[in-house]
Amino acid sequence: MPAKKKVDGDKLIKMVESGKHQTEIMKTFKFNTAAQFKSHLLDAYMNAGKVPEVKTGRGKAKADVSKEVQIRKTGSVVIPKVLIDEMGFKGGDTFVVRKTKAGISLRKI
Structure with a gap:
């Protein structure tokens, strides 16, 4: 799987909130698919603190450590x-x- 593109999240959010069409935004950021666009948009919102981070199965954080021996x-x-x-x-x-x-x-x- 290729590495994720580096995207200016603030610029992406501004374009979306200004009402630009998805195809125009995808051309600007050179996204190949709508899924790629949506993934970067969600990441941008999470990094901006506008959406809570979604916990997934990949890259799991370590579970709470049990104090039991x-x-x-x-x-x-x-x-x-x-x-x-x-x-x-x-x-x-x-x-x-x-x-x-x-x-x-x-x-x-």
């Missing part, structure tokens, strides 16, 4: 990598584990 059959505690990165831990870090009223406490040494 898992204990494996071997007794190992598995903490998701995203949480490790978020907290600034690195491989080889050492921790003290204590039992508390609320459950357990994990403190970096």
Whole structure:
């Protein structure tokens, strides 16, 4: 799939809002299809903050990270990598584990 054209969104919006005909706009921006024109117009409106961004299946943002950890059959505690990165831990870090009223406490040494 070819890369998307670079288009001046403000100019595109001005032409549409001034009432220019679609074929004239397509010639100006060298769009080959109406779908290409509409895609660029929607992007221009979203970038201008006039339309909310539409979430699609492609290029999915990472889902909200669960704060849950898992204990494996071997007794190992598995903490998701995203949480490790978020907290600034690195491989080889050492921790003290204590039992508390609320459950357990994990403190970096």
